[in-house]
Amino acid sequence: MKKIIASPLAPKAVGPYSQAVETDGALYVSGQLPIDGATGKMAEGIEAQTRQSLANLGHILAEAGYGFNNVVKTTVLLQHISDFAAMNAVYAEHFTSEMPARICFEVAALPMGALVEIDAVAAK
Structure with missing residues (x-):
């Protein structure tokens, strides 16, 4: 059985998708743009945007009773x-041991002109 997860601290979904879906002990978190859920604004610069995307991810994980230590896979867009090293430095602040598997892509464009978007799969 699946359960829809939505954190009031993360930005609302801007399309026909959920912030996250939990099923069979796994949580699938949709890509998180660097939008502040309270203001609807996006920070400037890759470090600030990565930090906000990960904060949004953290809010959703917490809403479902998970933490960064439960994350098994991420995708970074x-x-x-060329922003890889700067993004990676901020990413390493949140994943400090037993790192999740990860893939990172450069993409042609992200919604709202974002520099980064991060999704995750977590398991208990």
Whole structure:
């Protein structure tokens, strides 16, 4: 059975999808743009945007009773692969041991002109 997860602290879904879906002990979190859920604004710069995307991810994980330590896989989408090192430095602040599997892509464009978007799969 699946359960829809929505955190009031993360930005609302802007399309026909859920912030996250939990099923059979796994949580699938949709890609998180660097939008502040309280203001609807996006920070500037890759470090600030990565930090906000991960904060949004953290809010959704917490809403479902998970933490960053439960994350088993992430996907990182970057507007510019040249931002990889700066994104990675912020990412490493949140994943400090037993790192999840990850893939990172440069993409042609992200919604709202974002520089980064991060999704995750977590398990208990």
